[in-house]
Amino acid sequence: MLDWTDRHCRYFMRLMSRHARLYTEMVTAPAVLFGNKDLLLKFDASEHPVACQLGGSDPEDLAKAAAAAAQYGYDEINLNCGCPSERVQKGAFGACLMLEPGLVAKCFAAMREASALPVTIKHRIGVDHQDDYDFVQNFVGTLYEAGCRDFIVHVRTAFLKGLSPRENRDVPSLKPDYAYRLKKDFPLAQFCINGGITTLEACRDFLETGLDGVMVGRAAYHEPWLLSRVDHELFGEPPSTLTRLDVVHAMTQYLHRIAPEHENAVRNAARHTMGLMNGLSGARLWRRTLSDPRAYKEAGADVLELALSSMLQAAPAAADDLSAPPHP
């Protein structure tokens, strides 16, 4: 997710789940080809399994970008066919690619040829008023013919005109039945459902009723502690003994490590932990400290410890929750 799932965010999320697959922000193929590759593609070894999402519509550029991403050690390359923003439309990629399944198939084939990694497609179920099932079935079918077996389906139509990207994530209605129909029509392909999933119970329901994966976006970002239950509840690992305090201490070590990189590095990384304390008394103080530029001046890489002590001063009773493992 652009501006959200950067390497700092992924490092933080990985502290809470070993198994959830993490995705980069969308990186455009031209940016990879002509920009600072290290800045765009480098990531921490702890982030695996991690997928690099590419944006673009030129098969040759995408192939080169996929090869570059593979060299950095990603586990999957994903092509964005779901973003409806105007900027992306001007570049003729994102959701408008759903109108050109033949071109997407060429992009897919070129990317697959260029690297040994699995290439997956993230797409919507329709574009503007082309939203009957046949439209997405034809899109997926064309890619299936080209050899694609992994699809992430954001089960909403994208409106290229009239809705902002934000509205495009909420206004078009969710149609999970489309994902089930795709699975029925292409049983040998994997379908991961995305859109509006906010609980692990909902994730489990989708997995138990025939879908192959669930992708959780905003809920995982806003309520990151949710991730601490994923390995146990969705991957069958023993219950986690991790606590929020463990996460704060591990992130503090990380902030010390990255602080010398850039004057705003600590702030850029710490902002992703804003939701960690949601649901606990004193959480407001945690968020307020992390939003206050003075806190970074005062505490530097220890800003999370400062936020913690502000929180505990206001709500000493939160101490028990901070050292409690995730609830079942």
Ligand SMILES: Cc1cc2nc3c(=O)[nH]c(=O)nc-3n(C[C@H](O)[C@H](O)[C@H](O)COP(=O)(O)O)c2cc1C
């Ligand atoms: C801030 C933000 C940035 C996003 N950036 C991307 C992106 O770069 N690539 C992408 O495929 N989807 C992007 N999305 C869409 C999400 O991946 C997801 O499809 C959408 O939010 C619906 O899932 P959710 O209800 O679980 O959040 C973004 C969403 C948000 C909120």
